[in-house]
Amino acid sequence: MNSLDLARWQFAITTVYHFLFVPITIGMGFVVAGLQTAWYRTGKLKYLRATKFFGKLFLINFAIGVVTGIVQEFQFGMNWSSYSRFVGDIFGAPLAMEGLLAFFLESTFLGLWIFGWDRLPKKLHLASIWLAALGTLFSAYFILAANAWMQHPVGYVINAAKHRAELTNIFTVLTQKTALTSFFHVIPSAAFTAGAFIAGISAWLVLKKKDAEMSRSTMKLGLVTMIISFILVGITGDWTARVMTDQQPMKMAAAEALYTNQDSAPFSLLTIGTLDGSRSVFQIDVPSVLSFLATGDFKGTVKGVNDLQAEYEKTYGPGNYKPNIPMAYWSFRLMIGFGAIAVLIALLTLWRMRKGGMPTGKWVLPAMITLPFMPLLANSMGWIFTETARQPWAVFGLIKTADGVSAVVSAGSVLFTMIVFTLLYGVLAVIEVGLILKVIQNGPAEELDYADPKLGGSDSQTLVMSY
Numbered sequence: 001m002n003s004l005d006l007a008r009w010q011f012a013i014t015t016v017y018h019f020l021f022v023p024i025t026i027g028m029g030f031v032v033a034g035l036q037t038a039w040y041r042t043g044k045l046k047y048l049r050a051t052k053f054f055g056k057l058f059l060i061n062f063a064i065g066v067v068t069g070i071v072q073e074f075q076f077g078m079n080w081s082s083y084s085r086f087v088g089d090i091f092g093a094p095l096a097m098e099g100l101l102a103f104f105l106e107s108t109f110l111g112l113w114i115f116g117w118d119r120l121p122k123k124l125h126l127a128s129i130w131l132a133a134l135g136t137l138f139s140a141y142f143i144l145a146a147n148a149w150m151q152h153p154v155g156y157v158i159n160a161a162k163h164r165a166e167l168t169n170i171f172t173v174l175t176q177k178t179a180l181t182s183f184f185h186v187i188p189s190a191a192f193t194a195g196a197f198i199a200g201i202s203a204w205l206v207l208k209k210k211d212a213e214m215s216r217s218t219m220k221l222g223l224v225t226m227i228i229s230f231i232l233v234g235i236t237g238d239w240t241a242r243v244m245t246d247q248q249p250m251k252m253a254a255a256e257a258l259y260t261n262q263d264s265a266p267f268s269l270l271t272i273g274t275l276d277g278s279r280s281v282f283q284i285d286v287p288s289v290l291s292f293l294a295t296g297d298f299k300g301t302v303k304g305v306n307d308l309q310a311e312y313e314k315t316y317g318p319g320n321y322k323p324n325i326p327m328a329y330w331s332f333r334l335m336i337g338f339g340a341i342a343v344l345i346a347l348l349t350l351w352r353m354r355k356g357g358m359p360t361g362k363w364v365l366p367a368m369i370t371l372p373f374m375p376l377l378a379n380s381m382g383w384i385f386t387e388t389a390r391q392p393w394a395v396f397g398l399i400k401t402a403d404g405v406s407a408v409v410s411a412g413s414v415l416f417t418m419i420v421f422t423l424l425y426g427v428l429a430v431i432e433v434g435l436i437l438k439v440i441q442n443g444p445a446e447e448l449d450y451a452d453p454k455l456g457g458s459d460s461q462t463l464v465m466s467y
Contacts, residue, residue, distance in 0.1 A: 027194020
């Protein structure tokens with residue numbers, strides 16, 4: 001492998017690993033805030049126990065997510081310096097906003113929430129967790145806007161003398177369709193992930209008879225969250241597909257293994273192609289459905305891989321503009337498949353819980369333990385599809401991935417750091433899983449001071465900062 005291949009592998013490994021924590025953190029922030037609001041309004045102790053219990057799990061994920069996220073930005077300057085010089089004027093703006101505004105908002109108020117249980121007035125303490133959760137939304141939006149610019153560059157001019165893109169309109173970068181569709185697709189996905197995380201853990205607590213009153217309530221909350229968010233994921237996914245078809249038709253063609261332009265294009269249920277992904281050999285499909293998904297018209301025209309290759313050669317010059325077709329095709333289906341399995345489990349479990357019942361049978365425990373991992377796999381497959389099906393472009397139409405790698409970083413250096421990061425992330429995974437399992441094993445705390453109505457500080461209490 002050369003330095004380009006290794007740099008791509010390193011970035012893929014660290015990015016997929018980091019994004020395991022991101023959707024849980026985003027979704028859990030709002031769930032914890034909702035649970036604390038329920039306690040504040042009703043005074044029911046089960047909501048307070050749930051807030052503190054799931055709050056611990058939220059904080060563990062947040063901490064590991066911060067640590068693993070820092071590595072991403074270092075790689076831009078180390079392994080992808082040519083890319084960074086080309087896009088830095090534009091790419092740096094939303095990332096700076098994320099760091100200076102969003103991250104400081106979430107970290108500051110999360111700190112107040114962590115240390116303010118017995119010091120802050122209840123209203124202010126409740127507001128702190130809502131502001132921290134809001135900060136995760138801002139953080140997600142700015143990062144997704146930066147990524148959206150790679151998918152569909154807008155609001156820039158090319159400085160030919162310096163060979164770099166320069167920002168002309170930050171508002172255009174932040175509000176383009178690709179950024180909006182990505183945000184409104186990723187956030188329900190995060191809620192879906194958090195719902196599965198909460199439902200699976202709560203089910204284990206119920207089955208182990210640990211705080212059944214609290215666990216049953218949070219189990220239902222997680223399952224309902226999953227079902228509602230899955231519907232939103234489907235709606236926003238349809239919107240995202242149409243924008244993608246308009247802006248990156250090669251990506252849609254690769255996702256469906258569609259090789260030639262077609263009217264009333266079919267949706268592929270199963271396609272077996274050649275090993276090099278150059279043509280299909282066997283296909284099972286549903287007529288006209290792809291045209292509707294891509295264009296909103298059952299008779300609409302969808303461009304195929306081979307026709308787009310010829311079109312791109314005329315526009316951008318000779319070269320191979322096809323992504324890895326098998327990877328795009330199967331990652332797209334695995335994304336949908338893992339999500340569908342998770343929501344089916346949620347529907348079946350919720351149906352069994354009607355009228356005060358509980359799901360029974362040998363399938364329950366394995367299904368509930370598996371449930372939190374399904375959305376994580378779906379998210380990972382979604383990002384693998386999004387980034388690999390854009391290839392060979394680092395920024396669509398402007399700079400290829402091969403042209404963005406650092407020219408002076410050797411393959412040996414990248415291999416060494418990749419091994420170090422892999423080992424380090426393995427250690428972090430052990431720590432993460434160990435901490436989560438310990439919290440779950442201990443179950444919700446039942447301290448006597450939960451009965452104190454002044455827990456969280458008096459509304460009239462003055463907050464004093466000392467050094």
